[in-house]
Amino acid sequence: MPEQHQDTLPNGLTIVGEKIEGVRSLALGFIVGAGSAHDPEERVGLAHFTEAMLLEGTTSRTSREISDGLDNLGVRYGTSADSETIGLSGQMVGTNLGPALSILADVLRNPAFPEAELEQTRSSILQELRHEEDEPMVQVRNVLRKVYYKGHPYAKRPTGEPQAIRDLTRHTIQEHHARHFTPANSVCAVAGDFDWDEFRSLAEGALGAWQGDGKAPEIAAPNPVPQIYIENRESQQEHIAAAGPSVPYGHRDYYAAIIAAEILGGGMSSRLFEEVREKRALVYQVGAAYSPGRHQGSWRAYAGTTPEKAPQTYSVLLHEMRKLDADGVTEEEFDRFQGSVRSSVLMSGESTGARLRSLLTSWWYERRLKALAYTREQIDAVTMDQVNNTLKEWPVSAGLVLCGLGPNTQEELTSLDRTA
Amino acid sequence: MTVQNEELLGVEKLANGLTVIGQRMPGVESVAVCFHVRTGSRDEQAEIAGISHFLEHMMFKGTERRSAIDISREFERMGAEFNAFTSHESTVYYARVLGDQLPHALDVLADMMRPKLDEGEFTTEKGVIIEEIARSEDQPTHELFDHLFTNFFAPHPLGNSVLGTPTSIRDLPVEQMRAYHARRYSPNNMALGIAGNFSWDTLLPLVEKQTASWQQQDAPRPSQPFTPTPKTGAEVKPKLQQEHVAIATAAPPQESDDSWAADLLSAILGDSTGSRLYWEVAQKGLADSIETGYYGYEGVGLFATYFSASPERAPEVLRIVRSEMEKLQRDGVTEEELGRARVKAVSDTVISGEASHRRMFEVADLYLAKGRAMSVDEIIAAIEGVTVADVRALLDRYPFAESFTVQAAGPLTENQLIGAK
Numbered sequence: 117m118p119e120q121h122q123d124t125l126p127n128g129l130t131i132v133g134e135k136i137e138g139v140r141s142l143a144l145g146f147i148v149g150a151g152s153a154h155d156p157e158e159r160v161g162l163a164h165f166t167e168a169m170l171l172e173g174t175t176s177r178t179s180r181e182i183s184d185g186l187d188n189l190g191v192r193y194g195t196s197a198d199s200e201t202i203g204l205s206g207q208m209v210g211t212n213l214g215p216a217l218s219i220l221a222d223v224l225r226n227p228a229f230p231e232a233e234l235e236q237t238r239s240s241i242l243q244e245l246r247h248e249e250d251e252p253m254v255q256v257r258n259v260l261r262k263v264y265y266k267g268h269p270y271a272k273r274p275t276g277e278p279q280a281i282r283d284l285t286r287h288t289i290q291e292h293h294a295r296h297f298t299p300a301n302s303v304c305a306v307a308g309d310f311d312w313d314e315f316r317s318l319a320e321g322a323l324g325a326w327q328g329d330g331k332a333p334e335i336a337a338p339n340p341v342p343q344i345y346i347e348n349r350e351s352q353q354e355h356i357a358a359a360g361p362s363v364p365y366g367h368r369d370y371y372a373a374i375i376a377a378e379i380l381g382g383g384m385s386s387r388l389f390e391e392v393r394e395k396r397a398l399v400y401q402v403g404a405a406y407s408p409g410r411h412q413g414s415w416r417a418y419a420g421t422t423p424e425k426a427p428q429t430y431s432v433l434l435h436e437m438r439k440l441d442a443d444g445v446t447e448e449e450f451d452r453f454q455g456s457v458r459s460s461v462l463m464s465g466e467s468t469g470a471r472l473r474s475l476l477t478s479w480w481y482e483r484r485l486k487a488l489a490y491t492r493e494q495i496d497a498v499t500m501d502q503v504n505n506t507l508k509e510w511p512v513s514a515g516l517v518l519c520g521l522g523p524n525t526q527e528e529l530t531s532l533d534r535t536a
Numbered sequence: 537m538t539v540q541n542e543e544l545l546g547v548e549k550l551a552n553g554l555t556v557i558g559q560r561m562p563g564v565e566s567v568a569v570c571f572h573v574r575t576g577s578r579d580e581q582a583e584i585a586g587i588s589h590f591l592e593h594m595m596f597k598g599t600e601r602r603s604a605i606d607i608s609r610e611f612e613r614m615g616a617e618f619n620a621f622t623s624h625e626s627t628v629y630y631a632r633v634l635g636d637q638l639p640h641a642l643d644v645l646a647d648m649m650r651p652k653l654d655e656g657e658f659t660t661e662k663g664v665i666i667e668e669i670a671r672s673e674d675q676p677t678h679e680l681f682d683h684l685f686t687n688f689f690a691p692h693p694l695g696n697s698v699l700g701t702p703t704s705i706r707d708l709p710v711e712q713m714r715a716y717h718a719r720r721y722s723p724n725n726m727a728l729g730i731a732g733n734f735s736w737d738t739l740l741p742l743v744e745k746q747t748a749s750w751q752q753q754d755a756p757r758p759s760q761p762f763t764p765t766p767k768t769g770a771e772v773k774p775k776l777q778q779e780h781v782a783i784a785t786a787a788p789p790q791e792s793d794d795s796w797a798a799d800l801l802s803a804i805l806g807d808s809t810g811s812r813l814y815w816e817v818a819q820k821g822l823a824d825s826i827e828t829g830y831y832g833y834e835g836v837g838l839f840a841t842y843f844s845a846s847p848e849r850a851p852e853v854l855r856i857v858r859s860e861m862e863k864l865q866r867d868g869v870t871e872e873e874l875g876r877a878r879v880k881a882v883s884d885t886v887i888s889g890e891a892s893h894r895r896m897f898e899v900a901d902l903y904l905a906k907g908r909a910m911s912v913d914e915i916i917a918a919i920e921g922v923t924v925a926d927v928r929a930l931l932d933r934y935p936f937a938e939s940f941t942v943q944a945a946g947p948l949t950e951n952q953l954i955g956a957k
Contacts (some may be wrong), residue, residue: 138563141887179819183810187876190883193809209886239821246777247824247844252674350775352670384596384618385608394604397663400671422670452613459615459634463566467891 120485121312129299131319132475134307142308143472145205149332150296153199153269161276166292167197172233174226191216199270210309214318221322241281256355256521263345264359264517268338298328305475308468337411344518346526354426354522360515362413365481372498372506377406378453379445387436398429415512423523431532437513444504458495541737547909553724553752557903559731567638567732568893570630572900575720577696578625586700587716589622597657599647614640624694632893635733646746658710665705676780684943687769688784692762725755729900732892762836764939770950779850779946783841786939790832790905796918797926800877802830804869812860822853847947861936868928881919
C-alpha cells in the first residue's frame with residue numbers, strides 16, 4: 117500500500133508526498149494559486165506570461181543554465197497554467213531528487229524576468245494564440261469557456277488575450293509574481309521513489325527561507341446562463357461542445373457523477389458512442405465527461421460532425437441527455453461502469469505522473485489527500501440509486517450551454533430538435 | 537515451450553507462426569497485451585487506399601461469437617483500457633487490465649482478430665471513416681504530415697495516406713476487405729506483445745488455444761527501392777493564421793544499428809526543450825513551437841521537423857532550420873550535448889519501463905525492428921553506447937541537404953516561403 121504524507125513548513129508551505137513501491141522514478145511538482153482567474157480584466161494573459169517566463173532565468177541562473185542543469189539530471193520538465201493555478205513539474209529517476217528540487221525551487225522563487233527574454237516570450241505567446249485559431253477543436257473549447265463562465269473569473273482565456281499580451285510590462289509581471297508566488301499560496305508534492313524524511317529536509321533547505329504571505333482571493337461559484345451560442349467559421353466539421361452544472365469537488369456524489377458521465381459518454385460502450393457513432397455513423401468523435409470544479413463542477417459533452425449531419429447529431433445528443441435524466445441508468449450499465457472507473461483509478465496508481473497530479477489537485481481543491489484505497493472504497497460504495505438521484509438533482513440536460521463552431525446556423529443546427 | 541516460467545523477458549514462436557514477446561513486471565498489478573499486425577497503408581494499392589485503417593475500425597464490429605456491442609461492453613466490464621491504431625506499416629490492437637482479467641481480455645482480443653466483416657456494418661462504418669477524414673482536415677498538423685509523407689516518399693508506398701480519401705472509402709467493396717484481411721492477418725505476420733502482471737505458464741497455453749484455428753499463409757511485403765531527393769510543396773490556405781511547416785530528411789531504417797544514434801541526433805537538433813532548434817527558434821520567439829523526431833520504418837526512415845510560425849517569420853525560421861542542419865552536418869555534435877541527450881533518453885526509458893502499456897509497445901516494436909526482445913537495461917546500454925563518432929558516421933551516411941523536403945500549409949505561396957531571400 118502506498119504511504120501518503122503531508123506537512124506544513126514553518127513559512128506556511130504545504131508539502132505532500134506519496135511513496136510508490138517498485139518504481140525507480142518520481143514526479144515532483146508545485147502548484148501556485150496564480151492562474152488566469154486572478155488576471156485583471158484588462159490584463160488577461162498575465163498568468164500565462166508569468167508562467168512562460170519562469171524558465172527564462174533566475175537571479176542566479178540563465179535560461180540555458182536551468183535547461184542544461186535539468187537535462188543533465190534527465191528531468192522531463194514543464195510549466196502549465198489554468199484558471200486557478202500555475203504549475204511547475206518534472207519527472208526523473210528518483211536519485212536526482214535533491215539537485216532537481218534545488219533548481220525548480222530557484223525557478224519558482226527567484227525568476228529574473230530578463231527584458232530580452234520578455235520580448236521573445238511575448239512574440240511566442242502571440243503566435244501560440246494565433247495557432248489556437250487554426251485548431252477548431254481548441255477554439256470551440258475557448259468559445260464554450262467564454263460563454264459558460266460569462267461574468268465569472270473562469271471566463272478569462274488561460275492563454276491570454278492578444279492585446280493584453282502586447283501591452284504587459286516587466287513591472288506588472290514582477291508584481292504578479294511577488295503577490296501570488298508565496299509559500300502560503302503554494303503546494304509542493306512528490307510521488308514515486310523517495311524517502312519522506314529526506315524529502316522534508318530537502319524541501320526545508322530549498323524552500324524554508326521562502327517568504328511572503330499573500331494568498332489568492334476566494335473565487336465565487338459560477339452562475340452559467342443556459343443558451344445556444346453559434347460562431348460561424350469555415351471548417352470541415354461542425355464542432356459542438358456543451359456544458360452544464362454538476363456536483364463540486366469533495367461532494368458526497370462526486371464518484372456517482374463520474375459514473376453517470378461515463379455511462380453517458382465515456383468510451384466505446386457508452387450511450388453516446390453507441391447511438392451517435394456506432395448505430396448512425398454521424399461522427400468520429402463523440403463523448404461526455406464530468407469535470408470537477410470548486411463550488412460547482414460541470415457535465416461536458418462534445419461531438420464533431422460534417423455540416424449535413426449536424427442537425428441529426430445535435431438532436432440525438434440532446435435526446436440521449438434527456439433520456440438519461442428521465443429514465444436514469446440501468447443496473448447492468450451501472451455495474452459495467454463502476455468496474456471500469458475503479459479499474460482505471462487503480463491502473464493510474466502505477467504512474468508517478470498521474471499520482472502527482474492527483475495529489476496536487478486533491479490538496480488544492482479539497483485540502484486533503486486521497487489514498488488510492490480510500491478512492492477505491494468511495495467508488496465501491498456508490499449505488500445505482502445514488503447515481504440516479506445525482507442525475508435528478510443535477511440533470512445533464514438542464515442548464516446547458518451549447519456552442520456550435522463551424523458552418524451551421526442556429527436554425528440549421530436545431531432544425532431536428534423538436535423541443536428546442 | 538522454450539521460455540522458462542521465471543524468465544522476465546521472453547520470446548516464443550507458436551506452431552501457427554504467431555510470435556509472443558513478453559516482459560513480466562513483478563510488483564505491477566496491471567497487464568497490457570496487444571496484437572501487432574505487420575500491415576498498414578504501405579501495403580495498399582491505390583484502389584484500396586485507406587483499407588488497413590478502415591479494417592482496424594471493422595475489427596471492433598463483431599465476430600461469429602460477439603456483436604460490436606458485446607466487444608466494447610465486455611472490455612468495459614473488465615475495466616479495460618482498450619483501443620487500436622493504424623500507421624503506415626502496422627496496425628495494433630491493445631487492452632490494459634488488472635492481472636486477474638487477462639484471460640478474458642485475451643479471449644476478446646483474439647476473437648476480434650477473426651472478424652465477421654458484415655456488409656451492413658461495413659457500409660455504415662464508411663460514414664465514420666469519412667467523418668474521421670473531415671476531422672483530420674480541421675487539424676492542420678495532421679493533414680500536413682500526411683502530405684509530407686506523400687511528398688517525401690512517393691512513389692515508394694510509405695507515401696500512401698493512412699486514412700485514404702472519401703472516394704477510395706466510398707468505392708471500397710466488402711469482398712476487397714475480406715480478401716485483404718485473409719492475406720494480411722496471418723499469424724506469421726502478427727505478434728502478440730505483453731507486459732506487466734502475467735505468468736508464462738498460464739499465458740502460452742491460453743494463446744495457443746485461442747489462436748489454434750488461425751491459418752498461416754504468405755503475407756509478403758516486397759522491398760522497394762527509395763532514393764530521397766529534395767522537394768518542396770506548399771498548400772495555400774489563406775484562412776490559416778499561422779504558417780505550418782514540416783521538413784523531412786532521410787534517416788536510417790528501424791532495423792539499423794544507427795537508429796540509436798538517430799534518436800539522439802534528433803533530440804540534439806530538435807527536442808522540444810534544450811535542443812539547438814529550441815534555442816535558435818522557439819526560445820527566441822520566432823515560432824510558437826518547433827520539434828524534430830526520428831521515425832524508423834522497415835527499410836527506410838526519416839527525420840521530421842515541424843514548426844508553426846507567423847507568415848512574416850516563417851521564411852526566416854525555415855532558413856534557420858536549414859542552416860542549423862548545415863552546421864550539424866559540418867561540425868557534428870559535442871560530447872557535452874550528446875551526454876545530455878543520452879541522460880534524457882535513459883531517463884525516458886526508465887520511466888516508460890515502469891508503465892505496463894508503454895513497456896508492451898516498446899518490447900513489441902523493438903522486437904519487430906531488431907528481431908530480438910530487449911530488456912530495459914539493454915536499451916539503456918544501446919543508448920549509452922552511442923559516441924560522437926557514431927553520430928558523425930550517421931551524418932555522413934544521411935546528409936540532410938541531399939533529401940531536405942519541405943511541406944507547408946498556410947497563407948504563404950511556395951515562392952513566398954522558400955523563394956524569399
